[in-house]
Amino acid sequence: MVKEHFNSIAERYDLVNRLISLNLDRCWRRKACEEALKVLSPSEDKISVLDVACGTGDMLRCLRKKLAEKGIDAEFYGLDCSENMLEVAKKKVPFARLVHGFAEDMPFRDESFDLITVAFGVRNFSDREKAIGELYRVLKPSGVLAVLEFSRNPSFLGKTAWFYTKSVVPLIGGLVTGDEEAYAYLVRSIRRFPRPKELSKEFERAGFSTLRLRWFFPRIAFLLLLRKGR
Ligand SMILES: C[S@@+](CC[C@H](N)C(=O)[O-])C[C@H]1O[C@@H](n2cnc3c(N)ncnc32)[C@H](O)[C@@H]1O
Numbered sequence: 001m002v003k004e005h006f007n008s009i010a011e012r013y014d015l016v017n018r019l020i021s022l023n024l025d026r027c028w029r030r031k032a033c034e035e036a037l038k039v040l041s042p043s044e045d046k047i048s049v050l051d052v053a054c055g056t057g058d059m060l061r062c063l064r065k066k067l068a069e070k071g072i073d074a075e076f077y078g079l080d081c082s083e084n085m086l087e088v089a090k091k092k093v094p095f096a097r098l099v100h101g102f103a104e105d106m107p108f109r110d111e112s113f114d115l116i117t118v119a120f121g122v123r124n125f126s127d128r129e130k131a132i133g134e135l136y137r138v139l140k141p142s143g144v145l146a147v148l149e150f151s152r153n154p155s156f157l158g159k160t161a162w163f164y165t166k167s168v169v170p171l172i173g174g175l176v177t178g179d180e181e182a183y184a185y186l187v188r189s190i191r192r193f194p195r196p197k198e199l200s201k202e203f204e205r206a207g208f209s210t211l212r213l214r215w216f217f218p219r220i221a222f223l224l225l226l227r228k229g230r
Contacts (some may be wrong), residue, residue: 002124003081005185008053009177010084013224014056016176020169028221029059029119033066035145035223037182039211040115043140046073047114051096051101053121054078059148060096063117077113087187097226103131108138119148123193132206136157139228146207147224149199158219165190165220196222205218 009016017025040047049067051059060078067074076096080086101107103118104127116139135145143229152162166187167220174180194202200210208226215222 002126002185005179005182006080006082007084008179009173009182010056010088013085013088014058016173017058019176020172020183022117024217024221026058026062028216028223029062030066032117032119032146032148032223033062035065035214035220035225036115036117037070037072037143039225039227040116040144041142042072043142044114046075048077048112049074049115049117050077050079050108050113050138052079052106052116052118052131053095053124054080054089054096054098055082055085055119055121057093057096057098059117059119060089060093063115064093064095077108079103099212103134105130106134106138110137111140111143112138113143114140115144115146117146117148120150122147122149122199123189127143128202129206132203135229136206137209141229143228144211145203145226145228147199147203147226148221149193149224150221151193151196151198151199152190153201153215153219153222155219157217158215161218161220162190196224200224200226 060076078096078098079101081102103125170180170183173183196213203226212225
């Protein structure tokens, strides 16, 4: 079902993101990359980076730019279960190896990546426990995992952002893509999703340690930075 949602909105996914987030989604990804690179300690000359649920490739683009600014050489991989999202990504991130597949069963060897990012993907996984196990398996020891997600925050700003998300986002998303249900799904999935601290506990149970939890303006998106190992 999730895969079909994203297949149906792929062509207009980027446009809707810019509109509904008032361009903030770019800012969130940029900050997430910057924070992740601060805690990354590359073990080799060239590092391996994987973006899980890469969608149309925005996070990969951002990662490449930020790593280049730091003079770090890297090879890039993207994984997604939606063929149509990957079709869009192919044009935007020709430097990355894009792989069709599911986070719950990744076609990569154990301990392959120094850095893994997942932007607005974890909420969509059908079996989160299994996917977290896979993220652990394919990350190198002491590797960094950056999870960017939506959640509700009890602050005034957070409540305002949540009100906007549930009342305006499905309307705009529906108008632009013709698939209002896909954006109603977005609201439902945020409602059902664990709060950031509960989520970090899920990762800790799988063997990660939490490095940082940070909310981004206007407190509807957060970043969870984790390291493989205790
Ligand atoms: C909200 S989009 C985020 C895309 C991109 N990361 C971004 O920042 O714009 C969620 C993506 O997760 C993908 N996805 C959902 N469940 C997945 C799974 N179990 N395995 C791999 N990809 C998945 C969808 O196809 C979709 O492209």
